[in-house]
Amino acid sequence: GLFETSVENLRDVPTTMYFNVPAGYGLLIPYLQADSELRDRFFKDLDVLFYAAAALPQTLWEQLEELSIASRGERVRMLSAWGSTETAPMATTVHFTIEQAGVIGLPAPGTEIKLAPVGAKMELRVKGPNVTPGYWRQPELTEAAFDEDGFFKMGDAGKLVDTDDPAKGLAFDGRIAENFKLLSGTWVHVGELRVAAIAACAPVIQDAVVTGHDRDEIGLLIFPNLAACRGLIPGTTDTMDVGEIVTHPAVLERIEAGLAVHNEHNSSGSRRISRALLLTEPPSIDANEITDKGYLNQRAILDHRADQVNRLYGGLGPDIVVI
Known part of the structure; x- marks a missing residue:
């Protein structure tokens, strides 16, 4: 393609x-x-x-x-930055050597970053000449977007890389708006769990959506990395049907093994992943499943693919892994 x-x-x-x-x-x-x-x-x-x-x-x-x-x-040196359309778009930048993923750097010149407590996380909030004054002809939305000190509320969580040395920068800590509670009342922190699941099953998960809101267990809707999945299947070709790929035993076994290892180290209800469904259709721009930043819109995907979420929790299938 x-x-x-x-x-x-x-x-x-x-x-x-x-x-x-x-x-x-x-x-x-x-x-x-x-x-x-x-x-x-x-x-x-x-x-x-x-x-x-x-x-x-x-x-x-x-x-x-x-x-x-x-x-x-x-x-080769790796750099990063963080921001949004409303911050035009950069609010922090990495301009120094970093040793791990997730570091988003320090505030850009002229920009202030506030860490504000929201639940168990710290929300990143931004003030500066790069921040929008508000939304066109939407005063209520504009008022809700800023806190009492005039900082724009990003909805992203962050933390200091080193609490003893702020100069080492900030680290991204997931989306506050994506987190949910299981039926037990346990909070699930979607951003960090999604990254952990992708790492546990590397390289076969391209991206994933965490499920489980108002349910007993955490699950995943998996967008597979088709090139990596083909690499696990002996004798496969580029013409192999996606449906065949996501139901192939070699792919399912890799997912099951990866999540089993993840669960060994994450046995609590807020971290343990009990099931996963491999998707054949990529995320849809038309259905708003991808944000303007190229990030998965978790809520839109869960709404648009509600039937697949119900199938994930409803029983077994050739494209479902239960751990």
Whole structure:
């Protein structure tokens, strides 16, 4: 499809600076792993890798480092930033060497960041000349978007990388608005659990939606990384049907094994994942399942795919893994 065209463009035109969202890196890495010539071409003149718009799983970070070292004997520097359309768009930036995924840096010049308690998390709030004065002809929405000190409420959670040294920057800590409670009343922190699940099942999960609101157990709707899944299936071809891929034993076993290991280290009700369903249809822009930043709209996906959520909790199927 279209991503194969992007890969060929990278083969034809080496770059010095590469920008992408985490989902894009998830698509690219299997191609770099399978083709050393493409890998070396990609890293040959590369000065920096940049990601934003969503949380980058640590597994993808480590795979990019391994590929860089294999190609040129050193790590290519990774940078990031954070913000939104309302902050035009950058509010923080990484302008120093970082050692792990999730660091979003320090406030951009002229910008202030407040950490405000919201439930068990700290919400990131922004003030500065880059922040919108409000929403056009929507005074009620504008009033709700700002706190009493004039900071724009982002809905993202954050924390200091090192509480003893704020100069090391902020780390992204998930979306406050995505969190939910199980029937037990236990809060589920969606952002960090989603990243943990992707890492546990690497490389076969492209992205995932966490389910379980007003239910007894946590589940996942999985958007598979088809290139990585094909790599697990002996003798597969690019023409293999998606339905065959997501029901293949090798793929299901990898998901089951990864989630089993995750659960061994996360036995509490707020972290244990009991089931997963592999999706055949990618997220839809028309259905608002992808935000303008390229991030999955968890609520829209859960609403649009309610039948699949019900099927996930309703019983067994060839595309469902129960742990």
